Amino acid sequence: MRAFIPQSLREIWRYREVLLLLIGRDLKVRYRSSALGFFWSLLNPLLQVAVFVLVFKFILKVREDNFAFKVLFCYMAWMFFNQTILDGTVCIAQNTALVRTTYFPRVILPLGTLGSNLVHFGLVGVMFILIFWVHPVHVPLGCAFAVPLFVLLQMTLMLGLLLMLSSLSVFYSDVRFVVNTFIQLWFFLSPILYSAAQALGSEKAAGWMKTAFKLNPLTPIMGAYRTLLLEGWEHLPFEGFWSWLGVAAGLSVALLVVGWVVFRRLEWKFAEQL
Amino acid sequence: MKIIECAQISKRFRIPHVRVYTLKQAFIRHVRRQTTYDELWALREVSFTVEEGESLGGGGPNGAGKSTLLAILARVIRPTTGSARVNGRVCSLLGLGAGFNEELTGRENVYLNAALLGMARAEVHRNYDSIVAFAELGEFMDAPLKAYSSGMRVRLAFSVAVHADPQIYLLDEVLAVGDAHFSRKSAEKMAELRRSGRTTVLASHDLTAVCELCSRALWIERGQVIALGRAPEVVQAYTRAVMEADARGA
Numbered sequence: 001m002r003a004f005i006p007q008s009l010r011e012i013w014r015y016r017e018v019l020l021l022l023i024g025r026d027l028k029v030r031y032r033s034s035a036l037g038f039f040w041s042l043l044n045p046l047l048q049v050a051v052f053v054l055v056f057k058f059i060l061k062v063r064e065d066n067f068a069f070k071v072l073f074c075y076m077a078w079m080f081f082n083q084t085i086l087d088g089t090v091c092i093a094q095n096t097a098l099v100r101t102t103y104f105p106r107v108i109l110p111l112g113t114l115g116s117n118l119v120h121f122g123l124v125g126v127m128f129i130l131i132f133w134v135h136p137v138h139v140p141l142g143c144a145f146a147v148p149l150f151v152l153l154q155m156t157l158m159l160g161l162l163l164m165l166s167s168l169s170v171f172y173s174d175v176r177f178v179v180n181t182f183i184q185l186w187f188f189l190s191p192i193l194y195s196a197a198q199a200l201g202s203e204k205a206a207g208w209m210k211t212a213f214k215l216n217p218l219t220p221i222m223g224a225y226r227t228l229l230l231e232g233w234e235h236l237p238f239e240g241f242w243s244w245l246g247v248a249a250g251l252s253v254a255l256l257v258v259g260w261v262v263f264r265r266l267e268w269k270f271a272e273q274l
Numbered sequence: 275m276k277i278i279e280c281a282q283i284s285k286r287f288r289i290p291h292v293r294v295y296t297l298k299q300a301f302i303r304h305v306r307r308q309t310t311y312d313e314l315w316a317l318r319e320v321s322f323t324v325e326e327g328e329s330l331g332g333g334g335p336n337g338a339g340k341s342t343l344l345a346i347l348a349r350v351i352r353p354t355t356g357s358a359r360v361n362g363r364v365c366s367l368l369g370l371g372a373g374f375n376e377e378l379t380g381r382e383n384v385y386l387n388a389a390l391l392g393m394a395r396a397e398v399h400r401n402y403d404s405i406v407a408f409a410e411l412g413e414f415m416d417a418p419l420k421a422y423s424s425g426m427r428v429r430l431a432f433s434v435a436v437h438a439d440p441q442i443y444l445l446d447e448v449l450a451v452g453d454a455h456f457s458r459k460s461a462e463k464m465a466e467l468r469r470s471g472r473t474t475v476l477a478s479h480d481l482t483a484v485c486e487l488c489s490r491a492l493w494i495e496r497g498q499v500i501a502l503g504r505a506p507e508v509v510q511a512y513t514r515a516v517m518e519a520d521a522r523g524a
Contacts, residue, residue: 017395021386029377101372102390103349103364174296271350272287 008264011105019108019115026116041120042127045076052193064195070226073128074192077151077225080121081158081218082183088113088162089169089179096274106267110162114155121151143228150224157217157252163259167266170273190218195226196238214240217248276361277441277473278324278347283356285317285342285497316342317497319356324475324490326362326441329468331488331505332477333512339497340477344368344444347475362441362473363392370451371431380415380422384434391438401437408463409433410456425452436463443467445476481509 012019031037049072056062056071064070091109092099099106169175191199196219200210213219223237224245236242290311317339324330332340345351346358348366373390374383384405388398398405406412409429419427428451435443443464451460468474468487478484484491484505491508493501500515501508 018386018389021389025375025378025382025386028382029375032377097372098390100350101348101366101368104390168297172295172297172300174298178297268352271345 008105008107012107012111015104015108018104019112022108022112023115023119026112027119030116030120038123042124045072045079045124049075056193062194066230069230070195071193072131073229074222074225076121076124076128077154077222078187078190078192079124080117081154082187083120084114084117084158085161085165085179085183087117088158089165089176091162092166092170092270093274100271100274106270107163107263110159110166110263113166114159114162118155138230143232146228147225150221150228153249153252154218154221156249156256157221160252160255160257160259163256163263167263167270170266170270186216186218189213190216191222191226191237196220196223200238214238214244215247215251217251220245220248275326276323277326277328278322278330278361278475279357279359280323280346281321281357281359282319283317283321283343283346283353283358284315284319285339285346285351286354287314287316288312289314315497317346317353317494320494320497320499321356322492322499322502324473326473327471328490329474329476329488331484331491332475332494333479333481333484333491333509334494334500335479337496338494340479340494341368341446342497343494344446344475344477347442348444360442363439364442364444365391365435365438365440366444367432367435368444368446370435371427374419374427374431376420377418379418380411380430383419384415384430387431387434388438391435392440393438397439405430405433405437408436425456428452429456432460436460436467441473443472443474445474445478447478447480481513485509 030041036043049068052071052075053068057067088110091113092106095109098104099109165175165179169179196213199205199213205213220237220241223241227235227237238244288311320339320343322330332343334340342351344366345368346353347360348364348368349360350366371383371387373387375386378386381402384402385395385398388401388405389395393401406415409426409432411426411430414422414426422430432451451457464474465487474487476484476488488505490503491501491505492499493508493512501511
């Protein structure tokens with residue numbers, strides 16, 4: 001059995017305690033640096049979504065049931081995505097002293113960023129459940145249990161991006177700026193503030209735009225968060241949802257493989273470059 | 275048992291004529307085929323072995339390749355050609371306290387740093403009191419590291435390192451940590467570890483230290499091995515060469 005697991009993965013397993021301690025470190029630093037700690041990070045999505053509701057529901061008069069809930073959940077998942085990518089892009093450079101002097105599988109660093117942000121997302125998710133409890137909305141249970149699968153897909157996508165961006169940004173300082181800019185565009189191009197069906201129903205958008213929209217792996221993921229939780233399987237986020245979900249899964253896995261290869265090729269030069 | 279085996283290791287650094295910092299520049303230079311660089315061989319075909327329990331001192335002028343050699347042994351960088359085999363747990367004192375974080379408490383930093391040096395959680399647990407006692411920082415362990423003085427940090431880092439119980443210690447220059455009292459204590463501790471059969475590799479241009487602390491010495495210059503043998507003999511040959519060169523220069 002052991003022979004079938006590549007050495008690089010066994011090495012990560014050997015360093016699992018370091019990984020857990022790094023995740024703990026990230027979380028402690030994050031919550032300890034301000035007096036309100038964790039509650040600040042809860043307040044942020046709530047306030048953001050409050051403003052979105054104000055703008056979209058009351059000013060632009062968007063008519064969509066449970067708009068606030070849908071956007072809140074999508075926005076939390078987006079924050080998970082956004083924060084992980086931003087933290088992860090600089091995760092090697094931020095541990096320069098460590099990388100230059102100590103051996104450990106370098107991939108621990110992006111994995112740690114992903115891990116600590118996942119824990120944070122989980123904690124925020126608990127708060128989300130509490131809101132449902134205070135303000136009951138019918139949630140089809142079967143669909144709620146499917147959410148972790150979509151989170152898993154989202155994390156596959158994130159890890160591929162992280163591996164590529166973290167290793168490239170050691171060598172090129174503009175990677176960080178490129179990421180900062182494009183991630184904002186990505187937010188508006190993904191169905192978070194609007195539903196996928198709405199975007200695809202637009203008459204002004206050209207066919208290629210719609211194809212590009214559906215090729216965005218976040219489209220089926222965010223689409224699923226938006227509809228599955230509140231509307232169940234009967235209302236698919238958009239037509240052809242399952243096949244585009246398959247495309248998103250394929251793209252994410254491909255990106256993970258490419259990211260892994262890039263990272264493994266560059267990791268030996270980190271210490272020289274930093 | 276041979277604990278370190280280096281066979282013909284060479285390390286080439288490429289120093290670009292124009293340092294490229296951005297993807298954009300890299301792309302433009304690639305298109306125009308302007309990527310040119312100097313090559314610097316920090317090490318050339320260096321071979322040596324270290325027996326378990328031995329202490330090897332690497333001496334030579336600045337820029338001889340000593341630190342590159344240590345970095346290769348620490349598995350931080352990889353040789354361009356040749357192979358370096360290290361058959362045991364390595365603790366490099368190059369990065370004393372490398373994983374330390376300002377916001378974490380002394381205790382949390384001990385656990386993180388020790389894990390990075392290869393200690394299992396249970397091991398750290400068992401040795402925790404002893405680590406704190408050696409560092410003489412009992413009452414400060416729950417304070418964040420940013421409240422520590424630089425001497426306190428080094429004491430803590432050193433204490434973790436000597437408790438990490440590796441087979442091999444890598445030292446860049448002789449360690450003198452903390453105040454007079456602690457620096458004597460740390461020197462004694464290192465001597466005790468050497469006596470107990472730990473292998474040490476020391477890189478230093480302080481030849482008296484190499485002579486005192488090491489049984490064998492490796493003299494390298496411009497990345498090449500000039501001499502390898504018993505410490506007093508190599509150091510003597512090196513001193514003579516330096517004096518002759520000075521005499522010629524004067």
